[in-house]
Amino acid sequence: xxxxxxxxxxxxxxxxxxxxxxxxxxxxxxxxxxxxxxxxxxxxxxxxxxxxxxxxxxxxxxxxxxxxxxxxxxxxxxxxxxxxxxxxxxxxxxxxxxxxxxxxxxxxxxxxxxxxxxxxxxxxxxxxxxxxxxxxxxxxxxxxxxxxxxxxxxxxxxxxxxxxxxxxxxxxxxxxxxxxxxxxxxxxxxxxxxxxxxxxxxxxxxxxxxxxxxxxxxxxxxxxxxxxxxxxxxxxxxxxxxxxxxxxxxxxxxxxxxxxxxxxxxxxxxxxxxxxxxxxxxxxxxxxxxxxxxxxxxxxxxxxxxxxxxxxxxxxxxxxxxxxxxxxxxxxxxxxxxxxxxxxxxxxxxxxxxxxxxxxxxxxxxxxxxxxxxxxxxxxxxxxxxxxxxxxxxxxxxxxxxxxxxxxxxxxxxxxxxxxxxxxxxxxxxxxxxxxxxxxxxxxxxxxxxxxxxxxxxxxxxxxxxxxxxxxxxxxxxxxxxxxxxxxxxxxxxxxxxxxxxxxxxxxxxxxxxxxxxxxxxxxxxxxxxx
Numbered sequence: 001x002x003x004x005x006x007x008x009x010x011x012x013x014x015x016x017x018x019x020x021x022x023x024x025x026x027x028x029x030x031x032x033x034x035x036x037x038x039x040x041x042x043x044x045x046x047x048x049x050x051x052x053x054x055x056x057x058x059x060x061x062x063x064x065x066x067x068x069x070x071x072x073x074x075x076x077x078x079x080x081x082x083x084x085x086x087x088x089x090x091x092x093x094x095x096x097x098x099x100x101x102x103x104x105x106x107x108x109x110x111x112x113x114x115x116x117x118x119x120x121x122x123x124x125x126x127x128x129x130x131x132x133x134x135x136x137x138x139x140x141x142x143x144x145x146x147x148x149x150x151x152x153x154x155x156x157x158x159x160x161x162x163x164x165x166x167x168x169x170x171x172x173x174x175x176x177x178x179x180x181x182x183x184x185x186x187x188x189x190x191x192x193x194x195x196x197x198x199x200x201x202x203x204x205x206x207x208x209x210x211x212x213x214x215x216x217x218x219x220x221x222x223x224x225x226x227x228x229x230x231x232x233x234x235x236x237x238x239x240x241x242x243x244x245x246x247x248x249x250x251x252x253x254x255x256x257x258x259x260x261x262x263x264x265x266x267x268x269x270x271x272x273x274x275x276x277x278x279x280x281x282x283x284x285x286x287x288x289x290x291x292x293x294x295x296x297x298x299x300x301x302x303x304x305x306x307x308x309x310x311x312x313x314x315x316x317x318x319x320x321x322x323x324x325x326x327x328x329x330x331x332x333x334x335x336x337x338x339x340x341x342x343x344x345x346x347x348x349x350x351x352x353x354x355x356x357x358x359x360x361x362x363x364x365x366x367x368x369x370x371x372x373x374x375x376x377x378x379x380x381x382x383x384x385x386x387x388x389x390x391x392x393x394x395x396x397x398x399x400x401x402x403x404x405x406x407x408x409x410x411x412x413x414x415x416x417x418x419x420x421x422x423x424x425x426x427x428x429x430x431x432x433x434x435x436x437x438x439x440x441x442x443x444x445x446x447x448x449x450x451x452x453x454x455x456x457x458x459x460x461x462x463x464x465x466x467x468x469x470x471x472x473x474x475x476x477x478x479x480x481x482x483x484x485x486x487x488x489x490x491x492x493x494x495x496x497x498x499x500x501x502x503x504x505x506x507x508x509x510x511x512x513x514x515x516x517x518x519x520x521x522x523x524x525x526x527x528x529x530x531x
Contacts, residue, residue: 022314025322026124029090032329033116036097036336040109044144052145052201055208059143066136066215074125074132074312082130083321086122089115090325094332101336103481104406104490110144116329123321124314135215142208151200158199161236166243173244175251199239206231206274213282219298223285230281238274245270345488346404347530352383355400355528360520362387364398378410379403387517394510396517397498402529406480406490414473415461415496416446424450424457431471432460434511437519446471449507458510460518461496464529493529 034041048056093116100109114137121133145151167179210231214224282295291298314322357364364385369377381402388395403410416429432447445460463470465479466489480490497517501510 022124022319022322025326026120026314029120029322029326029329030117032326032333033113036094036329036332037109037113037116039101039106040097040111040113040144043106044110047145048143050145052204053143055205056143059140059208062212063136063139063143066139067133070132070136071312074129082122082126086119086124087321087324087328089119089122091328093119094328097332098335099481102484103477104411104484105477105480107144107147114138114140120325123325125312139208139211139215142204142211155200158203158236158239162199162239162243165236165240166247169240169244170247173248175247177247199235202239202271202274203231203235205271206235206278209275210278213278213299216300217282217298218300219286219291220289223282223289226285227278227282231278234274234277234281238270238277242270346491347489349402349530350527352381352400352402352528355383355385356524357385357387359387359524361391362389362396362517362520364388377401377413380410387521389517392513392516394500394502394505394513396513398517398521399494399496399498400525400529401494402491403493404491406476406492412463412473412476412492412494415459415494416448419448419450419459424452427451434515436522437516439519439522443518443522444469444471447511449501454503456501456507457498458501458507458514459496459498460514461494463492463494464525464531465492467531495525495529 044056047053093112096112096115097109100106100112117137117140118130118134121129121137125133146154163179167177170177207228210228214227217224217227279295286293286295286298357366364387367384367386369382369384379401382400384397384399386395386397401412403412406412416426419426427449429446429448431444433442433444435442443462445462448459448461450457450459463473463476465476466483466487468479470476470479476492480492484490497514499510499513499517501507
């Protein structure tokens with residue numbers, strides 16, 4: 001019996017030592033994750049300086065707190081499936097980190113960090129552990145803005161909806177107002193619903209808060225889902241109310257009411273009201289389910305109180321997968337450290353300031369972009385010019401935006417998400433292949449007819465990326481990664497041409513006008529946008 005006790009104690013000590021080694025290797029993996037996904041983490045942290053993401057500072061600490069409590073509540077089985085899948089996820093995340101750096105896509109680097117944590121959980125605790133830790137780790141998604149393309153689309157949509165509803169509220173209150181795009185005309189004053197008033201500074205914090213409430217809420221899952229989804233209509237409602245309130249104050253006090261401390265204070269009051277509405281929704285959900293208690297009765301507040309505890313031992317079969325993951329992240333760190341930050345090889349080119357303003361009968365007048373717009377676009381070179389031709393009674397506007405490299409500093413902005421902010425509605429957007437006059441090579445462009453009141457315009461735009469012309473933004477990202485690896489380049493340009501469609505004119509006549517202009521101007525572009 002004594003011998004058996006000694007052997008049992010020895011086995012337990014061995015298992016304890018093995019668990020300690022595994023947890024140490026896991027900690028080393030996490031450190032390597034920090035190095036490997038550093039660009040993505042820094043990119044996320046830099047976004048917290050923006051008003052709509054200023055809550056991001058509290059996301060990592062709260063996520064760590066939730067992870068700690070989840071670990072304390074786990075009693076994982078000695079053997080569970082998922083280790084091999086977890087190792088594959090970590091390997092994929094390591095590759096994603098390298099590609100994200102090469103292609104200048106820090107957003108994907110941050111997503112890779114979250115993915116690698118989920119893979120590590122699968123390695124250590126299997127599918128059982130993932131069920132416990134998925135929710136806390138997924139909370140880290142709230143610390144990063146949406147990808148640029150998606151963010152601009154959501155921002156533009158929210159901006160437009162809030163403008164329309166804010167105007168409707170003012171009209172319902174008896175005010176005479178006119179909405180032109182995102183500009184509310186109050187008669188004596190014009191109130192511009194800027195991008196900063198799109199409501200996202202309410203939506204993201206409210207969604208983050210609803211996610212946290214869902215985590216500590218001890219009620220049905222469908223309650224949590226409905227509560228989270230309700231952050232969208234609540235945001236639209238309170239943002240529209242704020243715009244209407246600002247319009248009323250501006251009408252009585254002037255434009256000063258839409259600026260400075262008063263405007264900021266008003267925003268905080270509206271946000272607090274949004275939080276109240278969120279809890280009202282939760283209370284209504286409880287009443288629908290027959291629970292007449294106050295909502296705080298179902299909040300498990302113990303989760304937010306730090307408490308001592310032990311981290312459970314990893315699975316017995318975690319060692320092989322953990323070794324694979326550790327080798328993958330170390331190799332990724334070596335590759336990551338050896339790579340430059342983005343591709344910076346830019347071929348010789350002429351500055352767009354020297355692009356001809358006289359082109360085969362077309363005479364151009366150059367225009368400038370406002371400093372605030374340049375700060376958003378982050379272009380390295382550009383030209384905006386209106387071209388007229390004595391034989392054509394309608395001008396053509398040319399805009400070319402050049403980027404030395406597309407990285408976390410700057411990416412190409414698509415007109416499809418920028419045009420609506422100027423008050424124009426896109427009525428048609430599709431890929432069109434055409435042959436400019438005098439040229440034999442077909443050209444595929446995004447073609448759109450945009451409308452603002454009684455005004456119509458025809459728009460062509462496409463993206464010049466090294467040796468290719470693209471119309472799809474997803475393909476831009478993929479092309480940037482490939483060309484960064486094979487050519488050492490991520491430079492590119494947006495080319496956009498616009499012409500008005502006259503009242504009695506058929507859009508096909510406007511098409512002919514743009515084809516004629518491109519036939520004369522496009523051959524000159526290669527010297528300024530090298531491919």
